[in-house]
Amino acid sequence: MGSTGNGFAGDRAATIRGGTVVDKDVDFANYFCTYGFLYHQKEMLCDRVRMDSYYNAVFDNKHHFDGKTVLDVGTGSGxxxxxxxxxxxxxxxxxxxxxxxxxxxxxVKANNLQDVVEVIEGSIEDVTLPEKVDVIISEWMGYFLLRESMFDSVICARDRWLKPTGVMYPSNARMWLAPMRSRLADQKMSDHEGAMGDWFCFLDETKTNYGVDMSVLTKPFSEEQKKYYLQTSLWNNLHPNQVVGTAAIIKEIDCLTVTVNDILNVRASISSSISAEETRLCGFAGWFDVHFRGSKENPAQQEIELTTAPSEDYSTHWGQQVFLLHPPISVSKGDDLNINFSMDRSKQNHRLMEVELSCEIKQTSGKLLLPFRNKFYIE
Structure with missing residues (x-):
């Protein structure tokens, strides 16, 4: 979620720049079809943070648009x-x-712009434009920025159609990670225990009533439920007081120069310090921001930021991505965290992500807690 549909290449299949071959029809059925419904467009159009940021970026920087050629990648409602x-x-x-x-x-016609705006149905990898453009604008961001992998299509558009002096809207992006607390950790653990308890009741009843022992399936069922309840990251809108330590940048992107290979995986080693008094480390929250700065040669007159960070005053349809720990860990103000983060595209679906997160905690007393490593799925 987060951007209008766009982006597959080739007639029947496209080789994604990570080596993954994607069938065009399957990709459309799994991804693009959602964006063909007005209810989904309405959800994004009602996101005031999203709308205000893009509106201000355009109208506070008219010099980038006045008399210029523009390409909107994944225009959606237009x-x-x-x-x-x-x-x-x-x-x-x-x-x-x-x-x-x-x-x-x-x-477009209802707003009397049919002589200026030309709507083209097709994937950006396949369409042909009659000229190069001065500006590429797109709302391509998915959950935790890179889910959906739509940015690939924006990069393709940039490489094919942006003039050397052109600008990108947005021009820059960053991904953030911070320690957090949440009752969701207890809830998801309870849900998992309930699912396993129900399974064992199912085994007893099936054997008693139907004479079939299905316990050989306990291990794969357990793994399935563990992934669903404990390892699948969650979308959430957090309150700022749920962030219990300093946030750190795990990825910075210059939209004018980044390549697809640069975003196939994200690797970061970061540090954080617990800022809350006696509390529980229940996991980590990830979010992103994007900036509209123009370029070095053609800067914005008014820089605009769109952030999805936890806030008391607003929420976005992106929210934050939550990676929960089971069980939570008791921490205190001043404890230091050394975090290793990695994110790769799922081998089964290039639009989904797999995350590995490890952490070492050094308490203010100098004691090192046993390091932990967890795997998560952004689905």
Whole structure:
């Protein structure tokens, strides 16, 4: 979730730049179809943080759009393309992979921009434009920034169609990680224990009533439930007081220069310090921010930030990605955490992610707690 559908290459299959071969029809069925529904577009259009950030980025920096050519990658409802046109763009190419393009055309015409905004249905890897563009604008961010792998398509568009002097909207992105506390950890552990208790009742009843011993399936069932309840990361909107330590950047991206290979995996070794008094370390929260800065040669007149960090005042449809520990660990103010983080694309689905997270905790007393390593799935 987070951006309008776009991005597969080839006639029947596309070789993703990580070596994963993806069938075009399967990818469309699993991913793009969601973005073809107005209810999903409405959810994103109701995200005030998202909308205000892009609106301000465009209209506070009209010099990037006035009289210029613009490419909107994954236009969805067409809102960004319409804003670019209202900001004075000479021509806007709005590319959308789904039938949402039909709604986008109606909106463009209803806002009297049909002579400026051209909606093109197709994947950005396949379409051909008649000219290079001055600006590429796209809302490509998924959960924890990189889920959905739509940024691949934006990079493809940049390499094919952006002028050497062109700018990217957004221009920069960052991923953050911080220690957190949450009752979700207890809830998910309870849910897991309940599922396993139900399984053992099922075994007894099946053997008693039907004479079949199914206990040989206990191990795979247990692994399945462990992944579902304990290892699958969760979407959540956290309150700032649930963040119990300093946040650290685990990835910085320059949208003008980054390559697909640069984002196939994320590796970071970071440090954090517990800032709350006696509390529980229940896991780690991940979020992102993006910035609209223009380029070094053509900077923004007004830099805009869109952040999905925990806040008292707002929430976004992205929220934060939560990686829970089972069981939680007691920590105190001043304890130091050394964290190793890695994230790779799932081998089964290149739009999903697998995370490995390890941590060493040094208490204020100087005692080292036993290091732990956990695997998580962003699905």
């Amino acid at each position: 809102i960004l393309a319409i804003w670019a046109g209202q900001a004075g763009a000479r021509k806007v190419y709005a590319v959308e992979a789904t039938k949402m393009s039909e709604h986008a055309r109606k909106l």
